[in-house]
Amino acid sequence: MCVSSRQRRGIGGSVASMALFLLSTAGVFALTFAFVIRLTTQTCPTRLFLFGVLFSLAFSCLLARCLALLGFSVARGWGEAGVALALFTLQVVIATEWLIIVLLRDGQPCQYSQGEYVMLLIYVLVLLAAGLVLSLCCLCRSCLTYSYSYSGGSRRQSQVQATLLCLTLLLSAAIWVVWIALLTRGNMEMGRRPQWDDPVLSIALVANGWVLLLGHGLAQVVLLCRWEASSKEGPLDFGGWTSPNANLPGLGSPKGGRENRSFENDGRKQDPVFQSPYESGFSMTEIDPDKDYSIPRPQTTNISEPYDVYYGHSLSD
Numbered sequence: 001m002c003v004s005s006r007q008r009r010g011i012g013g014s015v016a017s018m019a020l021f022l023l024s025t026a027g028v029f030a031l032t033f034a035f036v037i038r039l040t041t042q043t044c045p046t047r048l049f050l051f052g053v054l055f056s057l058a059f060s061c062l063l064a065r066c067l068a069l070l071g072f073s074v075a076r077g078w079g080e081a082g083v084a085l086a087l088f089t090l091q092v093v094i095a096t097e098w099l100i101i102v103l104l105r106d107g108q109p110c111q112y113s114q115g116e117y118v119m120l121l122i123y124v125l126v127l128l129a130a131g132l133v134l135s136l137c138c139l140c141r142s143c144l145t146y147s148y149s150y151s152g153g154s155r156r157q158s159q160v161q162a163t164l165l166c167l168t169l170l171l172s173a174a175i176w177v178v179w180i181a182l183l184t185r186g187n188m189e190m191g192r193r194p195q196w197d198d199p200v201l202s203i204a205l206v207a208n209g210w211v212l213l214l215g216h217g218l219a220q221v222v223l224l225c226r227w228e229a230s231s232k233e234g235p236l237d238f239g240g241w242t243s244p245n246a247n248l249p250g251l252g253s254p255k256g257g258r259e260n261r262s263f264e265n266d267g268r269k270q271d272p273v274f275q276s277p278y279e280s281g282f283s284m285t286e287i288d289p290d291k292d293y294s295i296p297r298p299q300t301t302n303i304s305e306p307y308d309v310y311y312g313h314s315l316s317d
Helices: 012-036 043-070 079-107 114-119 122-144 152-189 197-231
Strands: none
């Protein structure tokens, strides 16, 4: 709705990647209810499978956005959504295999430790770390480089996007470090295991969901709409060019002075007029060939001292 029809084809990949990101963020908020309800055979597969899959999709979209800002050809156009889906698919395979192993091991479904749960999310942590490094590269590149082109608006937009990406991934990394530390060590040392395990994961989901939504989701949509609004230019108005002297005092009066008639043509075929290069109003046709236009020289009969008579006195005087 924000983008004009002539530019929809060029940003289809970015819109598709943004749709995937918003879908994963909505799934993160919805997954919170699986941890509010106590652990059962029905909620266990949902927790094990969707936690890593949803976050891997979100971080894959952020990583693909960083690659697009850095100018990688693989992430241009629809390649951005393709890269995000390719990175996301690997976590789906990992989660599926791990879920099958846990459900069939020893005939005890959903019996896993906190350390094993974190091990399932190692690939998600790799995506988060890679996205954070690339976002820092985007931010440094947009801040330290200067372009002598007329693309100031697009350069500022890229700088804002890189800043928001870096901030979003940095806050997400901080949230993941806190909840992993609490789940593996903190709750046990404080004597709050297993009472605090599910609340810690629920708070982590909600907090990270808001960071993703505000830091990249809504912010990216706002930037896209603002950039489209600023790029629309109204039609050029040439109304004032028809009479440039009409609104200027003193310039509406007719010009005075001699006009050059050599360029006028009343519709009849005229002989070519040769214009003098030294005066705009002097025509070569006005020269009478019978007249003598030579510069006069002094006439004297005194050959030895020719200028004495001309000046009217002798040098000896």
